[in-house]
Amino acid sequence: MQWKNWSGRQQASLESLVFVRSEAQASAVVRQCAQAGKTIRVAGAGHSHAPLVTNDSVIVDSSGLAGLIGVDRQAQEAWIKAGSSIYSLGGQLHDHGLALKNQGDIDRQLLGGAIATGTHGTGRNFQNMSASVTGLHIILANGEQVECSKSELPELFNIARLSVGSAGLITRIRMKLQESVVLSEHIHVASYDDTVDRIAGLSAENDRFEFFWYPGTDEANIKTINPVVTEPEYPLAEEGGRVAWSYEVLPNHRPHLHTEMEYSVPAENGQACFAAIRHLIHHRFPSVRWPVEYRTVAADDIWLSMASDRETVTISVHQDIKLDEEPYYRACEEVFVAYGGRPHWGKVNYLNGDDFGRIYPRWHDWWRVRDQYDPEGVFLNDYIRGLRPQ
Ligand SMILES: Cc1cc2nc3c(=O)[nH]c(=O)nc-3n(C[C@H](O)[C@H](O)[C@H](O)COP(=O)(O)OP(=O)(O)OC[C@H]3O[C@@H](n4cnc5c(N)ncnc54)[C@H](O)[C@@H]3O)c2cc1C
Known part of the structure; x- marks a missing residue:
């Protein structure tokens, strides 16, 4: 079985590529892989240049978990399935008079992939897409499904709203939106x-x-x-x-x-x-x-x-x-x-874990919380595992 990213530069020969269409199915896949000692990486649209999705064990394709779940027009917020492409969301949100606050140069990414790497557009007053996340529904390494936000499991929320795919399988994302303009x-x-x-x-x-x-x-x-x-x-x-x-x-x-x-x-x-x-x-x-x-x-x-x-x-x-x-x-x-x-987490770099430790004051905290929720490293591939602080 082969997987490759958008440019073809990142390629993986893997045991299985699993397509999931429901949370129940995704949770069963995670539980089964964890029990069998397998590792999982979730694939969005494969538009990262860095080796974020590559894995020789299991890759879960999240594109089947797509769609708008519910919109709160007044609060300008929506729950969205993580496998929705940014392209598909534009018209659907607009039908409710709303839009993403910002997005990148292209709209081919899936929302789960975009927030996992801090995908951004431009504008001095516009934050990246991860900063618009106000809640997440995640399948953890033991197959359990939890919700997190600034007030509910806040440490999990801190690592998962920009997770580089390493906190769990994110199935739903609550996004702060803005008026469609x-x-x-x-x-x-x-x-x-x-x-x-x-x-x-x-x-x-x-x-x-x-x-x-x-x-x-x-x-x-x-x-x-x-x-x-x-x-x-x-x-x-x-x-x-x-x-x-x-x-x-x-x-x-x-x-x-x-x-x-x-x-x-x-x-x-x-x-x-x-x-x-x-x-x-x-x-x-x-x-x-x-x-x-x-x-x-x-x-x-x-x-x-x-x-x-x-x-x-x-x-x-x-x-x-x-x-x-x-x-x-x-x-x-x-x-x-x-x-x-x-x-940029989704683009080429040659840094090692010590370099990241110097760049991010909360690097060790991110790993501490990540390991707490996934002690066996189910959601790590060789690249991310290689960055772990010694
Ligand atoms: C042509 C091109 C233009 C680009 N333009 C921009 C730009 O303007 N601005 C910018 O910031 N970036 C840009 N990027 C980079 C791109 O936005 C990021 O790399 C983004 O992460 C790709 O999203 P994806 O859906 O393809 O995710 P993938 O590359 O498939 O995955 C990225 C990460 O997300 C994780 N992931 C995906 N879905 C889930 C999920 N449901 N649960 C848990 N983890 C998940 C993966 O495991 C992986 O770690 C561009 C890339 C390309 C190729």
Whole structure:
């Protein structure tokens, strides 16, 4: 049996790939695996570049656990099945006048996968998706089903709302939502120097701002997105300039297979770190042509969030799947780490457990609570187990 991720770079030969369609079935699978000493990783849409799903024992495909369970329009909250794709949720939530507060560049991920890695979009006032989670329904390593939130099993909630797939099989997620709004997107090309001079202003004046710099050129693509009081314009513009509901404007198509490394640095280091990466590319990797992206994320209080306790700028580098990205990414990683960076859980990094211990003040707490709920390591694969503090 084979499993591979979106890019094909992560592959696993495994004992069994199990498709689950109900919580009762999922719980029975977990109980049986635990009794047989097998390990389980849950697969979302397989869009992580890091070896998060790979396992030689059992992979549980969660896409059958999909759908909107219940919406509280007044509280702007909904219980959602964890295997729902972000794509499928847009229209369903909109029918209730609601929308996800934020989402990433694409909408192919499943909600359970997106929150497991702190998936984010851009905007200085927008937190990552894990920060919108207010409750979880989880199948623990012994097959028991529990609910957790800030007030109910709060330590479990702390590790599970950004779990890197290692706290249990999450079947339902309660998300804080927002009013569905029409967004207007603007994309324009500017010189890199102009863009950099305007970062503070663009970030302050727009709800959402990001830019891509294309190595080999002195140009940047600036994207800004803001709410507008107008009707959506259909058909949607193909290349930027969309005016439509948020779920129609925020995602993009990313058809070209690539790998990606992304680090989150303290917001105040964002500009200098980006300049250092650009300098590195100019001097050591002049053949790189894939873009470098700059985004912003608001701080949160999640133990393993890349934006935990600090306003954040994320910088990502990409490389074609056919090329060996490692020398380039390793050199970038040195720069990112020097600027106080934390790697995106779903993207490439070469850090070890000690490095994570230095980056996250609650690293040992996260492991203590995780081990309490899964002492035999049912939900660990080789990669995550290898990060365990000694
Ligand atoms: C083209 C592309 C664009 C991207 N754009 C962005 C972006 O704009 N912003 C951003 O932050 N990231 C982005 N990413 C990264 C992506 O959002 C994350 O890697 C995300 O975790 C992928 O979700 P998935 O459903 O594919 O999960 P997978 O990659 O399948 O799994 C990710 C983790 O979630 C766990 N998991 C999944 N479902 C469950 C569940 N039900 N219970 C417990 N654990 C579970 C898995 O075990 C694994 O540890 C992008 C990736 C690609 C390939």
